[in-house]
Amino acid sequence: MSQELHRSVLLREAVDALVTDPGGFYIDGTFGRGGHSAAILQKLNDAGRLLGVDKDPQAVEYAQQRFSDDARFAIWHGSFADMDTAAGDWAGRVNGILLDLGVSSPQLDQPERGFSFMQDGPLDMRMDTSRGDSAADWINSESEAELAHVFKEYGEERFARRIAAAIVRRRAERPFSRTLDLAEVVKAANPAWEKGKHPATRVFQAIRIRINGELDDLQRALDQSLQLLAPGGRLVVISFHSLEDRMVKRFIREKERGPQLPRGLPVRESQISKTLKSVGKAVKADTGEVSENIRSRSAVMRVAEKLG
Structure with missing residues (x-):
């Protein structure tokens, strides 16, 4: 399979936010054509590991060819909504999860995909x-x-x-x-x-x-991220339309705030179970990236970190 032209959106920003430990275990939940995966692998050392996930059989075949010689990488055919199955024994020890919710250029550009x-x-x-x-x-x-x-x-x-x-x-x-x-x-x-x-x-x-079933899959993946991530692990999500971004924003806000208790309940702030904290502000593609890749104009990246 020849490599189709595909530009990963917010490539540097996403990978910089994701990889906090070069020897850690990471999941690229939307492998696509491997742009983000390749950049992640460049930041990992020999002990680092990356699991790619994609429901597109063409993407899986491409991953098997492109990274066949890299022992740090493995690909799993399925939805990121089933990352818990893909991660197996790594549950609770994942250092970062990346979800790029856009349709890949090869999917859009191949008329036979519809x-x-x-x-x-x-x-x-x-x-x-x-x-x-x-x-x-x-x-x-x-x-x-x-x-x-x-x-x-x-x-x-x-x-x-x-x-x-x-x-x-x-x-x-x-x-x-x-x-x-x-x-x-x-x-x-x-x-x-x-x-x-x-x-x-x-x-x-x-x-x-x-x-x-994209929105259902996204909600399942967000929920699973809490069980998969290690304390300090990062969740990085790139959305391309408002429905997805609102879901991600609401999820992070709710987990950052913790369960809403009745007013007046004698509970200290430190006793409220909070599972995520937001990292920085929402990031959008700059004018240079948009001019080179028009599909990046609607992209919004949000980052959250798992609390211990």
Whole structure:
């Protein structure tokens, strides 16, 4: 498999925040095409270890080829929502977990994967092509009400009901099977959209999130990080849209604050069980990175550290 062009977003910032012990054990929960993994390995010494995780079979195959000669690295095929299974006996001893929630460039740029509304391909959108329903399966069978709900909740599409109705009318005549076909129907049903954005952007985002269970997986991964990380271990998450970033921000804030007890309860601050502390402020790509990689413009990185 040849290496596709893929630029890892916030590469230096993420790796610098993640690696606090060069001899530690780290998890790259979204291997992609290995940009972050390669940079992490450069910071590790001979005792350091890195576990890559990815649900995309192509990414796993690429990892096996790219890092086959590095004994410090191992790859695991599956979702980061199952990191606890992947980590095995390392639970509670992980020094850092990185989650880069963006879709990798090869996934977007290969028409046959079905993620793109700019190139024609089969309407698939599964990150793990070995299991689950495709986008076409879902679009052609889901109720109009549920289509509208997903477009609104996951895509924050204000014309969700109108677009859902147009899709249902069209599929009654002919089922959807191609990306550009769906994109054209969405475009025709969308009366207004943001300047510089394709009118199908939000709907395709929503379908991808729904097909891959991305928000459920993210919540599971965040919860697992508390059990996996050693005291002082870092959680680094790079989000690319507001739904994900709000989940991450809320999770860190709640674990930093600890359980909310009734007012007036005679409990000292030191007695409240707090499990995380935020490290620094949210980080965004600078103008130089955005000019070189337009996909970094919406990226937000948040960092938290596990308390002892």
